[in-house]
Amino acid sequence: MLIPAHAAGAGLARVFFGKKINPPKGRHWAYTQENIDKLIAQNKIELTSNGTPSIRHYLEDTKGAAVQSIWTDVIPLNPVATERTGYDTQKPEALLERIIKCSSNEGDFVADFFSGSGTTLAVAEKLNRRWIGCELGKVGIQVTRARLVESEAKPFLIENIGNYQREMIYLTGGRIYEMQNLILKLYGATPRDKMSGLGVRKAVDTPLTPPPLYQEGLGVCEGKGVCEELVYVGYPDRPVTAGKAEELALQAQKLDGRGYKRLVILGWDYEYNYQQSLEARKKALKDKLEVEIISRDIPPDIYDYLKKAKTDEDIEALSEKVKFYERPYLKMNEPKVKDLKNDKVEISLSIKRYVLMDIPVSQTSKKGQEDYAALMKIAKDNFAVLIDYWAIDWDYDGFTFKSQWQAFRGNGKKAKTVTTEAKEILDKKSRAIAVRVVDIFGNDAGAVIEIS
Incomplete structure (x- = not known):
């Protein structure tokens, strides 16, 4: 903006741009000749249309007033806001934009250790900042991941390391093996002496019909009645790997001289591509593995139950409330590769099957039972209704999953299901393609496809 260069009171002429100019009648120039020369050198003096010098005043030249601690000009999210995710404590993006802009520069790190729906991230x-977010809730992680993928964020990595649970155990004077034994008991298993993390559970044999793809051809315990299964509880600060599962299964075949037909793994987290890697390991074995492997997730709120499990009576009562849901299974069709001109190929991928072994819907009420049955029927007819979104990294490096393609389900009860097919034109070369599927309950499954 331009402001007058003169003030009240008569005064003498000054030199502007090599020419003497008198101030308006009854006014004087507000600057000495020395300061006028400096302002001209800084390109801060301009002649108006009538030839009167004026000062160019920029916003940064104004100190302004400090922002107060109460902000009333940021409008709360309304029910139909386009940025709304449905997360209860979501903050407006305008609020975080102001905070981030006034406290960081482009390229700086921004950290939110209670990231919720991921607004900060x-x-x-x-705003072109690097960021780190932490969140305990599975729903928050799911919402944030979908939000970043939908906004076409740069590649990011999700680490689920469980250190919070481990630290809480240590802070309360507990030990990992004590925690493992408690979880075994909550699952209904009896811990084994001198074998940390392992227990035995008597289970009623209830094979699935039809069996999931990865169980085809395997016996299920004794085929009927009650059987014993070997149960393993993983460590909270590391994912269960396919290699560990294979090691446990081979051990289960010979343990106690008679072996076990079923191995149940309770894990805090699993390595990426766990199920596919496990299948590959089983096929590579010289002798067929005669152990059914069931992989289940330890619920994220398990620590709340551990705090309450003081006596055997407590454990027995709590064991009916703790749910260890079986991990979903993802099966991809063989990719289709079509040669194009200029060393290009068109690669088509499609999901063959997505199986959710356990649907986390409470069946303690009649309505819950009806909802569960209805969802099971829908899922049986069309597995795509279970998928919230899925993403593809067409050039997976084996470490960082980059969401280069994604498909989302719609919103609302009558929303369309996601497409189960994807196509992309790429350079003709050998590559690894990674797929990640997230279902409507927050579970995820992955697969890696090799193209030679």
Whole structure:
């Protein structure tokens, strides 16, 4: 903006741009000749249309007033806001934009250790900041991941390391093996002496009909009645790997001189591509593995139950409330590769099957039972209704999953299901393609496809 260069009171002429100019009648120039020369050198003096010198005043030249601690000009999210995710404590992006802009520069790190729906991370991404987010809730992680993928964020990595649970155990004077034994008991298993993390559970044999793909051809315990299964509880600070599962299964075949037909793994987290890697390991074995492997997730709120499990009576009562859901299974069709001109290929991928072994819907009420039955029927007819979104990294490096393609389900009860097919034109070369599927309950499954 331009402001007058003169003030009240008569005064003498000054030199502007090599020419003497008198101030308006009854006014004087507000600057000495020395300061006028400096302002001209800084390109801060301009002649108006009538030839009167004026000062160019920029916003940064104004100190302004400090922002107060109460902000009333940021409008709360309304029910139909386009940025709304449905997360209860979601904050407006405008609020985080102001905070991030006034406290960081482009390229700086922004950290939110209670990231919730990921508003801080989404805004930091838009403002070209690097970011780190932490969240315990599975729903929050799911919402944040979908939000970042939908906004076409740069590649990011999700680490689920469980250190919070481990630290809480240590802080309360507990030990990992004590925690493992408690979880075994909550699952209904009896811990084994001198074998940390292992227990035995008597289970009623209830094979699935039809069996999931990865169990085809395997016996299920004794085929009927009650059987004993070997149960393993993983460590909270590391994922269960396919190699560990294979090692446990081979051990289960010979343990106690008679072996076990079923191995149940309770894990805090599993390595990426766990199920596919396990299948490959089983096929590579010289002798057929005669152990059914069931992999289940330890619920994220398990620590709340561990705090309450003081006596055997407590454990027995709590064991009916703790749910260890079986991990979903993803099966991809063989990719289709079509040669094109200029060393290009068109690669088509499609999901063959997505199986959710356990649907986390409470069946303690009649309505819950009806909802469960209805969802099971729908899922049986069309597995795509279970998928919230899925993403593809067309050039997977074996470490960082980059969401280069994604498909989402719609919103609302009558929303369309996601497409189960994807196509991309790529350079003709050998590559690994990674797929990640997230279902409507927050579970995820992955697969890696090799193209030679």
